[in-house]
Amino acid sequence: MSKRTQDARLERARERIAAQRRAEARRKRLIYAGTAVGVVVLLIAVLIGVKLATPDKKNTNTASTASTSTVAKVTGVSPTVLNQVGKGTPGALPKPTSGAPVLKTGSKPVVFYMGGEFCPYCAAERWPMIVALSRFGTFSNLSEIKSSSTDTDPDTPTFSFHGSSYTSQYLDFQPKEVQADQGVPLETLTADQQQIVAKYDPPASGTQGNPFPFVSFGNQALVSGASYDPGLLAGMTQEQVAAALSDPSSPVAKAILGTANAFTAQLCKLTGGQPGNVCTSSAATAYADAANG
Secondary structure, three states: OOHHHHHHHHHHHHHHHHHHHHHHHHHHHHHHHHHHHHHHHHHHHHHHHHHHHOOOHHHOOOOEEOOHHHHHHHHOOOHHHHHHHOOOOOOOOOEEOOOOOOOEEOOEEEEEEEEEOOOHHHHHHHHHHHHHHOOOOEEEOOEEEEOOOOOOOOOOEEEEOOOOEEEOOOOEEEEEEEEOHHHOEOOOOOHHHHHHHHHHOOOOOOOOOOOOOEEEEOOOEEEEOOOOOHHHHOOOOHHHHHHHOOOOOOHHHHHHHHHHHHHHHHHHHHHOOOOHHHHOOHHHHOOHHHHOO
């Protein structure tokens, strides 16, 4: 074999080895790249899993559309049951004010509510408010929520006035849910509402913020705090609370409907006794003396 032939074979061999090395290098780069992508994908999956498994502290009481049947039971409590409950068992009644003119929008007296979705006392108070106000008008778009899971009386079942509407020929209802859960701001008071709160519901000594809930019946009577113990509703769902309102002997009905009757007496005072079938009922007159101071 000539030297030229040997040299040619050696050159071809070197070229094959170089090509194999280049191919091997490319294969390793692809493996490394694929491994890196796999690791990134795995990390993303782990992070997503952790996020899904960890509750979002700002959404522990996310609102949902209220059940039509539940709302119907609360807004349409039988007048017979309300009459049978009479005074019921509320722990506190609206406190009359003195010297202030009736607050109105046009010819309609204003019922102003301030509360927070996190608040268990607000959760309790919305039940009798909805029952009483439904005797004078109609609610739309109520949503179901629970009070904060980390507050007193956690997860108290209730509704939210946020996003709802109320129509009445007798009253102007102005609800404001100023905080969601975890202190997250929700709705803002108007200047007039701020003045009402500053005058009638100043922060308690040594505390921050105002007592929740706060209700002004045309500035003629006030509620600050819950009218009955929210613990009465512990472990119940909205549907269970609503169902209990049909039994005048149940502790839930005595507390909620008794409070609603006290509210009804205040509302009848504001409306001049209208509508007549409501304001002449024994449910409304049970607290007539308290409403008249």
